Amino acid sequence: MRVAVLGAGPCGITAGLKLAEAGIETLILDRLPFAGGASASRPIGDGKSRMDFGPHVFHVKNPEVNKLFFDYAGSDCRIKKRNERILVCGGLFNYPLDIMEVLKQLTPGYIFWMGTAFAIARVRRKIFPMKEDNFESWGISHFGKPLYEFTCGKYTEKVWGMRPCYLSEKLAQQKLKDLRLRDIASKFFGNRSQELKQYWQDYAYPEDGIGIIFERMASAISSRNGRVELGAKLAGIESNGRKVTAINYKNFEGKETHWECDALVNTIPLTHLANALLEGSSSIKLNSAKNLKYRGLALINAFFDMNQVMPYDWVYLLDEIFQCNRVTEQKNMGSSMIAFGKTVLCFELAATPGDAFWSAPDDVLAKIVKSDMDKIDFIDSSKCKEFYVTRLDEAYPVYTLDFNKHIEETIKELASSENIFSSGRQGLFLNNDIHDSMEMGINT
Numbered sequence: 001m002r003v004a005v006l007g008a009g010p011c012g013i014t015a016g017l018k019l020a021e022a023g024i025e026t027l028i029l030d031r032l033p034f035a036g037g038a039s040a041s042r043p044i045g046d047g048k049s050r051m052d053f054g055p056h057v058f059h060v061k062n063p064e065v066n067k068l069f070f071d072y073a074g075s076d077c078r079i080k081k082r083n084e085r086i087l088v089c090g091g092l093f094n095y096p097l098d099i100m101e102v103l104k105q106l107t108p109g110y111i112f113w114m115g116t117a118f119a120i121a122r123v124r125r126k127i128f129p130m131k132e133d134n135f136e137s138w139g140i141s142h143f144g145k146p147l148y149e150f151t152c153g154k155y156t157e158k159v160w161g162m163r164p165c166y167l168s169e170k171l172a173q174q175k176l177k178d179l180r181l182r183d184i185a186s187k188f189f190g191n192r193s194q195e196l197k198q199y200w201q202d203y204a205y206p207e208d209g210i211g212i213i214f215e216r217m218a219s220a221i222s223s224r225n226g227r228v229e230l231g232a233k234l235a236g237i238e239s240n241g242r243k244v245t246a247i248n249y250k251n252f253e254g255k256e257t258h259w260e261c262d263a264l265v266n267t268i269p270l271t272h273l274a275n276a277l278l279e280g281s282s283s284i285k286l287n288s289a290k291n292l293k294y295r296g297l298a299l300i301n302a303f304f305d306m307n308q309v310m311p312y313d314w315v316y317l318l319d320e321i322f323q324c325n326r327v328t329e330q331k332n333m334g335s336s337m338i339a340f341g342k343t344v345l346c347f348e349l350a351a352t353p354g355d356a357f358w359s360a361p362d363d364v365l366a367k368i369v370k371s372d373m374d375k376i377d378f379i380d381s382s383k384c385k386e387f388y389v390t391r392l393d394e395a396y397p398v399y400t401l402d403f404n405k406h407i408e409e410t411i412k413e414l415a416s417s418e419n420i421f422s423s424g425r426q427g428l429f430l431n432n433d434i435h436d437s438m439e440m441g442i443n444t
Contacts, residue, residue, distance in 0.1 A: 001025065004247050004259060006276075007267035008228060009037025010434045011424025013214045013221070014068070014441025015265050020226035027259055028221065029249055033231040034211065035218040037267075037426075038392060039434055041209025041337070044301055044344075045388045050337045051301060053392050054348050055314050055328045056210045057082075057203035058434050065439050069204065072216040076207040080333070083311070087376065088150065088318035095316065097151075110146070117144030134401060135167035139176055152176065155318045159325050159350045160295055160398060171399040174431060207336040210434070234272070236280030237264065243418040248280065265444055267424035269294065269394050270410055284417050288409035291402075292429060294394040298349040298357055300324075300369045301388045308332070308343055310378050322372050324349045327379075345379070347372065353393050362389040397429045 001024050005016045008030035019026040034040045039056045043049065060066055060079070070077065084095040091105040103111065121144040124130065132138040135156060139148040152175070156164045164172075206212050218228045231252030238246040246260045266273050271294075274286035314328035324347040331338040338344055347369045351357035357365070366387040373381035397403075407429050414422050422428060423444040424437045 001263070002027070002259075002261045003263045003265060004029070004244075004261040005265040005267070006234065006247075006273065007037060007424070007426065008032070008035045008214065008218065008230065009267055009424065009426070010039050010214065010437035011427065011441040011444070012037070012265065012267035013217045013228075014438045015267070015423070015444045016221050016226055016228070016441075017217050018442060019265075020221045020224040023225055026221065026226035027247075027261070028218075028226065028228045029232045029234055029247070030228075030230050031233060033252065034215065035228065035230065036211040036214035038395060039210055039437075040214065041211030042390075044390065045303060045386070048339055049303075049342070049344055050209050050211075050334075051299075051330050051344060051346060051390075052210055052328075053299060053390070053395070054297065054326070054346065055330070055333065056434055057205050057333070058210065058213075059203055061435050062439055064442065065435055068438065068442070069213060069435075072213045072220070073204065073206050074212070074216075076336070077204055078207070079202050079204055080313075082201055082203060083313045083332070084315070085312050086316040086318050087322070090319070092315075114144065114146040114150065117146045120144060132169050134165045134169055135172040136164035138169040138172040139164070142176070151318075154320050155316070155325070158320075158323075160396075161350060161352055161355070166401060168399040168401055168403055170404065171431070205333050207334045209330075209334050209337050234268075234276050237273075237276045237282055237284075238280045239277070239282040239284050239417075241283060241418075242416060244282070244284070244420055247276075263419040263421065266420060266422040267427045267441075269426045270407075270422070270429060273422070273427075284413075284420070286410055286413050288406045288413060291406040292410070293398040293400060293403075294352075295396045295398050296351050296353055296358060296391065296393045297395040298351045298360075298365055299390045299392065300347045300349060300365050301390070302345045302347065302366075302369060302373070302384045303386045303388070304343050304345070304383050305341065305385055306343060306383065307341060309345055309380075309383075315376075317372065321375055323368050324372050327372075327376075345384075351391075358391065362387065365389055394426070397426075397431060399431075403429070 003019050003026050005012050005028040008028050016026050016028040034042050038053050041050045041052050044051050086093050086095045130141050132141050229251055233250045235248040244264045248258050250256050270289040274289035277284050313332050316326050317324055326348045328346045331343045370381050373379045421444055423440045425432050
């Protein structure tokens with residue numbers, strides 16, 4: 001049996017490893033020159049430093065996935081306490097929010113305003129419930145407008161590039177549930193003895209970056225009954241009726257290859273899968289996939305000739321005065337990633353291919369980051385020596401108001417095939433983490 005796996009991210013590389021371990025001839029393709037997909041760690045600048053595509057960490061959850069992760073993480077993998085902050089309303093707050101800290105930093109009037117609006121929202125939901133048919137209406141209905149705006153209203157617009165009223169309520173149910181806003185508000189304005197629900201306080205992270213896991217898994221696949229083609233371009237997918245029979249691709253040297261297969265595991269964006277089926281003149285069509293939208297990221301890495309700039313792993317930039325979404329100091333997570341005496345801050349700027357941010361020259365993006373730095377007390381922009389920019393075109397699936405209809409239709413179209421198995425963050429249009437994607441790879 002021969003199985004082609006599209007994508008070498010956490011889901012694809014895990015699925016490929018399990019197939020190879022079972023003695024199945026496996027081919028994994030990825031357009032990037034390194035394993036891990038968006039969870040890769042790659043060299044930047046002069047090649048002496050390694051960075052993630054933004055911070056990616058592993059939360060210890062499922063025993064089977066945990067064992068797989070730590071088997072390939074190596075002895076230098078450490079369990080670390082999360083050390084995050086948010087900058088909002090001119091203040092620096094712990095994340096998850098610490099109630100007493102917020103009470104100290106916000107004015108009594110603002111706290112009273114948030115508390116009153118939250119109480120009114122709770123009563124209104126029971127007596128005169130409002131429509132909860134988009135991100136904004138769901139958030140305001142559950143938490144009141146002041147608390148909603150404080151935690152995520154304007155930030156959501158910046159990250160997704162559109163007003164929250166044009167985003168699906170399903171995104172709010174997922175993201176705001178993760179924030180535990182109800183617990184925060186209840187302790188904020190109600191029973192002070194109530195403990196907040198448990199967040200993931202710990203995470204696992206290898207000293208050489210999260211991507212080292214997937215690089216080692218790729219090597220393990222190659223040493224078994226598999227092959228991993230990185231820097232490859234998928235040229236088409238062929239089928240006989242409703243069954244995929246072969247894939248065509250060019251390797252990193254441009255050599256064309258026709259590879260026959262008995263099954264196809266897809267973990268790349270559904271839009272790419274649809275195009276590959278079209279290019280291969282396949283009778284399997286994914287017409288609805290063209291309506292799915294993605295949000296990209298410009299990652300602006302700022303180099304400093306010092307060991308550390310800030311004591312935090314990363315800081316969310318919620319205030320409207322910032323154009324970037326988040327800043328990460330990678331060295332605080334994996335000390336071996338950056339040379340001694342140097343460090344790098346990674347600023348994430350949400351962008352969509354074709355828009356002003358995406359198309360801006362690197363020096364313009366560097367000026368945007370320098371402007372954001374100048375608004376952060378604990379960063380001295382004058383000590384930044386150089387910038388290095390990376391762009392990631394499909395970082396997040398965008399949950400527009402009608403996305404659910406399009407993804408359901410796409411899944412139905414996929415289900416009509418006999419041997420395509422689509423999985424993972426990109427293959428199922430999900431906002432999930434590394435652990436979830438690896439678990440999907442095992443199940444696939």
